[in-house]
Structure formats: C-alpha cells, structure tokens
Amino acid sequence: MIQFDQVTKRYPGSDEILKNVSFSIDAGEFVFVTGHSGAGKSTLLKLIAATERATSGTVLIANQNVSQLKPSVIPYLRRRFGLIFQDHKLLYDRNCFENVILPLRINGVAEQEAAKRVRAALDKVGLLNKEKAMPITLSGGEQQRLAIARAVVSRPSILLADEPTGNLDASYAADIMAIFQSFNQVGVTVIMSTHDALGMSTKQNRVLHLNQGRLSQDLASSFNTNNLQPRETF
Amino acid sequence: MSNLLNHHLQAIKLVLSRMRSNLLSSFMICLVIAVAMCLPSLFYLGVDNLSKLTDQMQNETEISLFLKLDTNTDAIAKIDALLANNPDIRQYHLVTKNEAWKQLQEKSKGNQDISDAISQLGKNPLPDAFFIQAKSADPDSLQALKNTLEQIPGVQHALLNTEWAKRLATLLGLGKKVIFFIALLLTTVLLVIIGNTVRMQILTQKDEIEVSYLIGATNSFIRMPFLYAGILYGFFGSLLAILMMIGMIQTFNYSVSEISHLYSSDFSLTLFNASLYATVITVAVTIGWIGSYFAVTRAINAIKIN
Numbered sequence: 001m002i003q004f005d006q007v008t009k010r011y012p013g014s015d016e017i018l019k020n021v022s023f024s025i026d027a028g029e030f031v032f033v034t035g036h037s038g039a040g041k042s043t044l045l046k047l048i049a050a051t052e053r054a055t056s057g058t059v060l061i062a063n064q065n066v067s068q069l070k071p072s073v074i075p076y077l078r079r080r081f082g083l084i085f086q087d088h089k090l091l092y093d094r095n096c097f098e099n100v101i102l103p104l105r106i107n108g109v110a111e112q113e114a115a116k117r118v119r120a121a122l123d124k125v126g127l128l129n130k131e132k133a134m135p136i137t138l139s140g141g142e143q144q145r146l147a148i149a150r151a152v153v154s155r156p157s158i159l160l161a162d163e164p165t166g167n168l169d170a171s172y173a174a175d176i177m178a179i180f181q182s183f184n185q186v187g188v189t190v191i192m193s194t195h196d197a198l199g200m201s202t203k204q205n206r207v208l209h210l211n212q213g214r215l216s217q218d219l220a221s222s223f224n225t226n227n228l229q230p231r232e233t234f
Numbered sequence: 235m236s237n238l239l240n241h242h243l244q245a246i247k248l249v250l251s252r253m254r255s256n257l258l259s260s261f262m263i264c265l266v267i268a269v270a271m272c273l274p275s276l277f278y279l280g281v282d283n284l285s286k287l288t289d290q291m292q293n294e295t296e297i298s299l300f301l302k303l304d305t306n307t308d309a310i311a312k313i314d315a316l317l318a319n320n321p322d323i324r325q326y327h328l329v330t331k332n333e334a335w336k337q338l339q340e341k342s343k344g345n346q347d348i349s350d351a352i353s354q355l356g357k358n359p360l361p362d363a364f365f366i367q368a369k370s371a372d373p374d375s376l377q378a379l380k381n382t383l384e385q386i387p388g389v390q391h392a393l394l395n396t397e398w399a400k401r402l403a404t405l406l407g408l409g410k411k412v413i414f415f416i417a418l419l420l421t422t423v424l425l426v427i428i429g430n431t432v433r434m435q436i437l438t439q440k441d442e443i444e445v446s447y448l449i450g451a452t453n454s455f456i457r458m459p460f461l462y463a464g465i466l467y468g469f470f471g472s473l474l475a476i477l478m479m480i481g482m483i484q485t486f487n488y489s490v491s492e493i494s495h496l497y498s499s500d501f502s503l504t505l506f507n508a509s510l511y512a513t514v515i516t517v518a519v520t521i522g523w524i525g526s527y528f529a530v531t532r533a534i535n536a537i538k539i540n
Contacts (some may be wrong), residue, residue: 051448072452079450089445102442105244106451108237150449 001027001189002048007057009043017043019213020057025191029158030184033193035210041193042211045162047080048191050074068116079107082151083160088143090135096122096146097131103154121153122146125179141172148179152188159183161192245458248440249466252435260467263431267471267522271423271514272478278511279483281409283503288402294376295379298393299364303331309388310362316386317364322379326366334360361390373400421521428467432460443537457530464526465519472518476511536537 001024009018018040025031033041046052047059050066059066061077069077090099100121104114122128125145127138135143144164151159159182165173184190209217244291253260301310311327317326335358342348368379380394436443443456487502494502 049448073453075447075450075455077450078448081450083448089441089448091442091445093442101447103449106449106455108240110240142419154449228295 001025001062002191003058003060004047007047007054007059008149009040009047009052010055015213016049016055016163016208017213019214021210021215021216022057022217023208025189026173026215027189028184028187029204030190032070032205032207033191033210034207035121035195037195037208038212040213041210042162043196044208045160045191046194048158049083049160062133079103079154080156080158081126082148082156082159082165084144084147084151084159084210085148086163086166088135090143090147090150091135092136094129095132095134096138096149099135099146100150100153103150107154109154117153121149124147124152124182130224139172141168141175144172144176144177148176152183156188158189158191161190163193163195165194238533241455241458243460244381245462246466248459249462252463253466260470263382263427263467264471264474266427267424267467267518268474268478270420270427271472271475271518272482274413274420275479275510275514276482277409277413277416277473279479279503280505281413285406288406295376295394297366297368297376297383299383299386299389300391300393301362301364301388302390303361305362305388307475313364313386313388317366320379320382322375323370324367324369327366329363329365330497331358331360331362334358334363373480411449424518424521425525428464428522429529432464432526432529433465433533435463440537443534447537453534456534457527460526460530462524464467464522464524464529466522468518468520468522469515471522472515474517475514480505492508 004021004023007018007021008016010016021044022039033044035041043052045118047054048061049065050059050061050069053067062080066074066077077165091102096113097118100118101114104117109117119128119131122131125148127145127149130138130142130146135146138146148161148164151161159180168176180190180192187206207217208215209216300350301313310330314328317323338351338360339352342352362369368376370379371374376394380392383389384392446456483503483505487505491502
C-alpha cells in the first residue's frame with residue numbers, strides 16, 4: 001500500500017534528511033516511526049502525505065508513483081489520508097464542529113450528511129458535548145482529540161500522525177494511543193511518529209527507527225492486525 | 235454536479251457570513267466601489283442627456299430665407315415653386331411682410347416702449363420670408379442646403395442657426411472621451427483596491443488555507459470564496475452606486491425641471507436608465523472577479539512555496 005524504494009530527500013541548502021530509505025507498509029498495519037528529533041521522521045510522513053516530493057527514489061502510494069503525479073491530482077491523493085500534527089493545526093476562529101467539518105466541505109459532502117458524520121467523529125473521540133466550544137477553551141489533550149476527529153471524519157484508510165502525543169502528559173497520551181488503536185482495530189492503517197518510543201506500548205507494533213536519515217531498524221510486529229479488512233480499499 | 239453546486243453554495247455562504255461579521259469594513263469597501271462607479275456614470279448621464287437635447291435642437295433648426303424688400307408676388311411664386319421641387323426640404327411656409335408686421339405689432343402690444351418704436355417707424359421694414367425645415371439634421375447637409383438656397387435670385391439672406399449646436403456637439407464628443415479615460419483610471423483603481431482587500435483577507439485566512447491544502451483541498455476550492463468575495467463586493471458596490479445615482483438624479487430633476495420649464499421644454503434626466511445600470515453592475519462584478527483572481531493566485535503561490 002505504501003512503498004518507499006531508495007528514497008532520498010534533500011532540502012535546498014541542507015544535508016540529506018533521508019538517505020536511501022526503503023520499506024513497505026501493508027494495509028491495516030500500525031507502524032511507529034521513531035528516532036531523535038532531526039532524524040527525518042516528519043519528512044518521512046510528509047513524503048507519504050505528498051506534501052513533499054522525494055529528491056530521488058520512488059514513493060508509491062496505492063501503486064501510484066507520487067513523484068510522477070500531476071499537481072492537480074495530488075489533492076485527491078491527500079484525501080485518502082487523515083493527517084494529525086503535533087501542533088494540531090486547528091483553526092481557532094471557529095468552533096469544534098466547524099473545525100471537524102472542514103474535510104467534508106472540501107469533499108463536497110452535503111450539509112446534513114456532513115453534520116451527522118461530524119457528530120459521529122466527535123463522539124468517537126469523546127468530544128460530542130464540546131461541539132459548540134471554541135478550540136482555545138479545550139485542554140491540550142482535547143485539542144489533539146479534536147484534531148483526530150477532523151482527521152478521521154472523512155473516513156480515510158490511512159492515518160498519519162506526526163508526534164501526536166509530543167506535548168501531552170502521560171495520561172492524555174494514553175488516551176490518544178487508545179483512540180489510534182481503536183481505529184487500527186477496525187482496519188485503518190496508522191503511521192505515527194514519536195521521539196519517545198519507550199513510553200508507548202510498542203512491543204506489539206512494528207517500528208521503523210530512523211537514525212540521521214537512515215532506516216536503522218525495521219522491527220516487525222509480533223502482534224499482527226492485518227487479518228482485519230480495511231474499511232476502504234485502494 | 236451537485237457536488238460542484240455545493241462547493242459554490244458553501245463558498246457564497248462563507249463569504250456572506252464573513253461580510254456580516256465585518257459589516258462596517260465590508261460597507262466601506264462597497265462605498266469606495268460605489269463612488270468610483272458613480273463618478274463616470276454621472277458624467278456619462280450628463281453628457282448623454284445633453285447630447286440628446288442638442289440632437290433634438292438640431293432637428294428643430296430651421297433655415298430662414300429672407301427675400302429682397304422689392305420682391306413682387308411673381309418672384310415669390312417662382313421661389314415657392316423652386317422650394318417645392320427641392321428634394322432636401324421637408325416642409326416650408328411663407329410669412330409675407332404684412333403677416334410679419336401684424337405679428338410684430340401683436341407681440342409688442344404688452345410692451346409700451348417697443349410698440350411706440352414700431353408706430354414711429356410708420357412703414358413696414360420687414361421682408362417676406364420663407365421658413366424651411368430640411369429633411370436631414372446633419373449639420374453639413376444643412377450648410378449645403380443653405381448655400382444652395384442663398385443662390386436663388388431674389389433671396390437677400392439665408393440664416394442657419396446651428397453653429398452653436400455644432401460647437402456643443404463637438405464639446406460633448408470631447409466630454410465622452412474624457413469620460414472614457416476617467417472610467418479607465420477608476421477601473422485601475424478599483425482593480426487595485428479589490429485586489430488588495432482580497433489579499434488582506436487571504437492573509438487573515440492563511441491558516442485555513444494551509445490546513446485546507448494539507449487535507450486535500452484543490453486550488454479552485456481555495457480560490458472560490460475569495461473570487462466570490464470580489465464578485466460580491468463588486469455587486470453590492472454597484473447596487474450602492476445605482477442607489478446613489480438615483481438619489482442624485484432625483485435632486486437634479488427638481489432643478490432641471492425648473493430650468494426647462496423656463497425654456498418651455500419638458501426635458502428631465504431619466505431615472506431608470508436600465509442599460510447604464512446593467513453596465514455598471516456588469517463592470518463592477520467583472521472588476522471584482524479579475525481583481526480577486528489576481529490577488530488570490532499570487533497569494534496561493536506564495537503560501538504553497540512556504
């Protein structure tokens with residue numbers, strides 16, 4: 001489903017952030033991307049989400065070569081992902097409901113249907129009662145859960161989370177992890193970067209460890225959730 | 235298809251709610267557009283109405299053909315026959331010296347000084363005269379007709395009083411050119427104003443645009459609300475301009491009707507000039523669209539590079 005082959009990424013005027021990275025991720029996996037800060041975790045996720053392009057090598061998403069896609073097609077590729085950022089990237093000028101409905105607006109979902117799906121997503125992350133609240137009034141953990149609701153509301157088959165628990169204390173982080181795990185259990189592929197693999201219950205998950213831009217470890221999971229079907233197939 | 239319609243409806247709703255929440259500043263922008271649209275339109279209305287008036291006056295111009303004082307009835311009959319056969323003449327009538335004399339005496343009855351002066355004259359100094367209306371209102375052909383009529387033997391003098399109308403028409407032509415350039419300048423100003431307004435809005439909406447890109451928005455989706463903002467500013471601005479114009483024309487018409495009453499004419503400015511109003515709306519909406527299109531395209535490219 002996601003395949004990296006000899007991928008190198010260099011930003012203009014910098015060293016190589018990623019060097020010859022190759023791996024593949026199947027549908028339904030739960031993968032951690034670990035490494036120190038600056039190891040290239042965010043860049044790796046950006047390459048998957050097609051917000052950056054590889055300097056060399058090929059990135060295949062659902063058998064499409066991202067570097068050969070026309071710019072006009074890339075938005076449609078991105079809609080297959082749910083993106084979650086460390087800094088949430090919520091819009092603070094509108095309430096929770098309006099934040100979560102944004103991807104559905106982009107997809108052109110009719111208003112009534114969209115409202116239903118927004119409430120379902122808010123319910124899933126435990127924020128249904130905060131529908132009308134402004135994001136700034138929420139705690140850090142709640143804001144991250146709101147960001148997750150926005151990421152999942154369009155029912156993507158892949159969730160990409162860039163250090164989603166980076167700024168949260170342990171109990172909030174555990175909440176977030178539980179939410180990701182529940183999505184993974186219904187077949188959503190989850191790719192999550194973290195600099196703090198030890199704090200996670202990563203033993204049962206696959207870990208891609210980056211060290212200064214190189215993939216130094218690819219630990220296969222001992223516990224496999226692949227036997228569950230993804231909700232949407234490519 | 236319904237998807238696309240949804241996008242458009244959502245964009246319009248979004249823009250209208252943004253305008254509502256910034257009511258005062260939206261109104262200011264519309265006001266600027268309205269004033270800029272009003273200026274050339276009023277100029278145009280003025281010049282257009284004046285040129286209609288002068289056309290009308292040129293149509294009414296007569297050629298007065300004064301005959302020599304010693305012309306006898308035979309000569310008059312000859313001239314009459316010549317005029318009747320001239321294909322350029324629509325109609326004409328003869329006022330003999332006696333008729334003219336009577337008319338003069340009638341008219342001056344109210345005024346003691348003039349009637350005294352007339353009675354002192356003793357004998358009638360007036361010539362026989364033909365008053366001629368030509369078929370064409372074109373100044374050049376009128377001039378040609380006047381020249382031909384002057385050549386007729388027995389004619390003392392032909393009078394064509396269109397010189398001032400001609401001059402006015404030339405001036406009005408000049409006025410139209412001035413309007414064109416004023417309109418051109420104001421169009422440029424409007425493009426810049428609307429472009430800048432939309433650019434400022436894009437800056438305040440930068441986070442939203444970035445997030446939208448990340449979750450799969452297409453360029454046209456990002457662009458749409460801003461294009462509608464430009465279009466709606468143009469639309470509301472032109473409506474305001476029309477309201478302002480109607481107000482001004484109404485006030486004008488009060489004084490104009492007084493003046494034209496003095497000239498015993500029923501001239502007044504038309505209140506509902508549909509084609510002018512349609513032009514104003516179309517131009518404003520188009521300017522809004524173009525201005526915001528340039529602004530949003532530039533801003534989108536800048537954000538994408540980031």
